[in-house]
Amino acid sequence: VSHRAALDEATLIRRYFDRPRTPAGSGVRLGIGDDAAIMRLPPGWDLVAASDMLVEGVHFPRGTPAAALGHRVLAVNLSDLAAMGAEPLWATLQISLPRPRAAWLRDFSRGLRSLASRTDVTLVGGDTVAGPLTLGVTLLGRVRPGRAVRRTGARPGDALFVTGTPGDAVAGRLLARGRTASARRLRQRFLYPEPRLATGRALVGIATAMLDVSDGLHDDVTKLLAASGCGADLEVEQLPLSADLRRHATLRRARQLALTGGDDYELLFTVPAARVSRLGRVARLGGCNLTRLGTVTARRGARWHLDGLPFRFRDTTFRHFG
């Protein structure tokens, strides 16, 4: 189905979202251009699907570069698959766009394609319509039966880890006009989040529970523990803070940003004590630091500590724009 109001959809799709040939080995039997796409999943794999939308003024500020949006709408979905330990394969794209501007579409398409190409994702279809700026991707991938890492598997005694340096993305968003090299790097972390696909895959068979940090570490730790029916003792001192973040924030503020800033798309996961020694290899394969924040407990609730005392968490939530 295509819609006439779709700002000459056919032309746009041909120009920016079509691919002359789908890459060999992509499993795509029929790509963009018919009523639906057809793909073949090899035997011995389950199908994985994630769908995330981004709305202007809610998930990104007006004026965000089109290339960053093309990257982001795919990255947030890749992050979901990373958090299952799955491998991405195919994406469909949904764009509602106020006016057909060729320059915007070219940049958006470049941002999307660049990340898709690096992560072996083939764009197989979608819909472009006239409307308020709203972006969505449904990402399909594969995982070996029974091997996906869910949110529900954390057990008392497991160590709780996070990848990378949370807080950078929100700092980059707040430093929209900063001109220093560190401000630019933080802004890059906000505009071009890097989904932790290699880390997620390396954690299959090691992590007992996993999710990706989109709402902020504090809320997402609570979410993972609730899904697993556990609690945890966690140490604020352990929060991995980047040098760039520390350059722009006091220690107290940096910790707040790391706990409450969303849009990090780092992975949060739990590992039984006996498997912690295997994380060195995971860190090498994934190319990012893994930091232990605390230990899962049978007693419910996330208990954060600082200097051995209960940490009074001030909810200075950084909501999305708008």
Add this chain to the structure above:
Amino acid sequence: VSHRAALDEATLIRRYFDRPRTPAGSGVRLGIGDDAAIMRLPPGWDLVAASDMLVEGVHFPRGTPAAALGHRVLAVNLSDLAAMGAEPLWATLQISLPRPRAAWLRDFSRGLRSLASRTDVTLVGGDTVAGPLTLGVTLLGRVRPGRAVRRTGARPGDALFVTGTPGDAVAGRLLARGRTASARRLRQRFLYPEPRLATGRALVGIATAMLDVSDGLHDDVTKLLAASGCGADLEVEQLPLSADLRRHATLRRARQLALTGGDDYELLFTVPAARVSRLGRVARLGGCNLTRLGTVTARRGARWHLDGLPFRFRDTTFRHFG
């Protein structure tokens, strides 16, 4: 990934889009509630995917009943799969919604679930965010390898057919306030389009090309012929007009509506002369009339005739709202 701006997304999803148990035999290994859903396609099938969005003020008028929108956003995607001869299985839902109104969500969810249940579709995930009213579904299904009916297979000598009675949907949209029984039936055809799934599947191995009529018969005939590299001689007299449509429109006007009104979601397909005799069974299985409009030719272009003379097609296009 879920977003904090998402109007207590977790609660909404639990209340309206969760399902306590996914039906046995649905192939769903992990449904709504984790970072991604996991499904299993049985061996010997290819995966089919379609993605369509609907934007308020563009694809449906403000004030359209929520139940009709829940039905429509799934129906337009089902129609895409019908046009491939595929079987639907799983859907992810993307909703951007200005305010979380429980009554709206309840009705929307009812409309969606009612059609999903009738068509054996399981909702496996999605995203609910705060923003302008925009609805999207990515629908996944299955088809036997090499058996999908594409747009490209029409050949000279094939007969060109359409299902049902096109023009009803646009008449129903125009008769938004009509109180007669026929006006109500036409409005129903606009608000609750019935995807031709059974007909589409029955046409596998019979039709050489197929698509669903969303932009209007005239434009979509042209699209099918262009994709197949053919033309056709077509007779305006053959247009199947419903009694309800004729009650509200002159013959001339009814034909115009049938040719240019969008949103019919009927199927348009071509069949080699030698297989036309098999269409009686298709009509019975699909429960809808099949009407021959003309014959495919090697000479390019759609040539419509009326009373043996070239039909001057007046382009009184009925664009989407807005």
